[in-house]
Amino acid sequence: MTLRRPDDWHVHLRDGPMLASVVNYTARQFARAIVMPNLSPPITTIAAAKAYRDRILAALEPGRVFQPLMTCYLTDTIEASEVEHGFVEGVFTACKLYPAHATTNSDHGVTDVRKIYPVLEVMQNIGMPLLLHGEVTDRHVDIFDREAVFIERILGKLIRDFPGLKVVFEHITTVDAVAFVEAGGPNLAATITPHHLAINRNAMFEGGIRPHFYCLPVAKRETHRLALRRAATSGSAKFFLARTPPPCGRRQGVGVRVRGNLQRPSRWKAMRRCSMKRMRSGLSKPFRQKMVLASTAWHPMRAWSFWSDLPV
Template identity: 60%
Template sequence: MDAFQSHSAEFCANSSRTALTITRPDDWHLHVRDGAILKAVLPYTARQFGRAIIMPNLKLPVTTTAQAGTYRHRILAARPVCGPGSAFEPLMTLYLTDNMSPDEVLRARESGFVYGVKLYLTGVTTHSKAGVTDLYHCTAALEAMQKNGLPLLMHGEVTDPSIDIFDREKVFIDRVLEPLRRDFPSLKVVFEHITTLSAAQYVRDADAAPGTLGATITAHHLLLNRNAILVGGIRPHYYCLPVLKREEHRLALVEAATSGHPRFFLGTDSAPHPKNLKEHACGCAGCYTAPYALELYAQAFDQAGALGRLEGFASFHGADFYELPRATDTVTLERVTWVSPEDIDADSTTIVSFKVGELLHWKLH
């Protein structure tokens, strides 16, 4: 029995719901890549979510508003032509660099389609070689973001090789996040894909003005701990950054996500990679959860006995943080046992779905 199946054994027996209807949710952290992969993966997100914050870490990073605009057009062209997902809206971001100018920040804010600037410290994850070497170099851009209300989205890990990989998020809070918030108190900040008790406590308890601090949480970090990667053999499709942590941290994330606290909201960090680059001597980091993301979140909330709070986490808190209207349509999930989907073919490139187990217990209607 694998790590997910053991959690499935805890499946919430005290819930009698057979269906759950919620306001259509949004995904506040998503990778869709480009080219054939984009065309293959986007429809899965579009049928579930009304909008998504699109990550800018392509092989050629999206560093300007003009680049974000052309990437947005490619995403729009990959939407289903009609039916579910045809109205999906990509919310674009820029990739923060040491030399981003205040003028670029202003162009982004005035564009009407850029909703944030993403911080990757150099080398922290996939396609982050062009990332920030020192936040000190970004002072002018950060001041412009604070002035113009453009959020900073942070991959919250330090890259210091002397710091254990399981501790890099906690150290990031002390070395980067806390000084940043001290120096830019009105800057809107999203601490993305948090994975630790320390991060959950920090976001919940921080002294921050309303609407200036938020955090996304992935479904895979709610469902799995690090045993899923290591017990019984290496499982590369569970490898992601930030890496899965101990069970105490998973439980802290579940508590945060199901608490109803408005600072926590849904962000899948779904990250498709070709199968041959995941099953590799130096495999890529990233979990591709998009085909059944909402079902995974429903499963996590159901296991916690908190289905009634899924709508706030998935549909309201993120929209409120980004000061966007909440959706007006709904989606319905049914309680049914089904087999997770097959791998995705992207023009002869196989993308492996996040197979946390063969059986799921909620299905999007």
């Protein structure tokens, strides 16, 4: 079967030995990908983004054609001028908002969205997209409710304050998020992962604790999964693909990993099964390259050479 090479609008490539191990999984099937900036230290400057892009390209297989689209990690103190210059120069494709302590390497994330309002104003003016991890970090909020509470407490006001800002609500997991995006204006979109289309929260507990199905945002009830499937197959350009494969080391004696080793065996099967035929956004252009899919055997690694990473 031959089809155009798609773009992946949310990928974690990490760095160092892990980058070299995983980047070609993405590059073999995707023409371009939005690369997440939550390294340690995070990608907060033009220079850091350029250097990271060079490391990604250097890790590609010989002859492999792949375009990493770099993002800027927002902090409480980031300079609006750095963000603007990076976008104008074509280094930054978008900015990523991590609520502080919401996920992997988010310690430097935003503690109060009002602190970055000057940056968001600039982004709105220049047409630079904002990608956001939509969960509150209040420990008194149930982990299964953190996305819905984020909409109520933060995202609704942000959209009202910056109606011209391009916002991508990333890896949504709830019917609340689907409804919010559907009701929003043309500048609001969302990504959906194959992981959240394929399972509900029962998968983490069937037959005991199954850590390979754990991720953030965590999978929700079946009613939410069905809402995601409806959105993904609706044909609406507001909903598009984010594979979000977070490569994570397994801690010895603990066995904590995420999403069954990058979702590599299941990503096309899951997308085909869910009929995700229109996975593009205002960020994307029509797919420009073609690829041929072939069935090949794949076996998960029995051991990993990296252990220090934490799960997303």
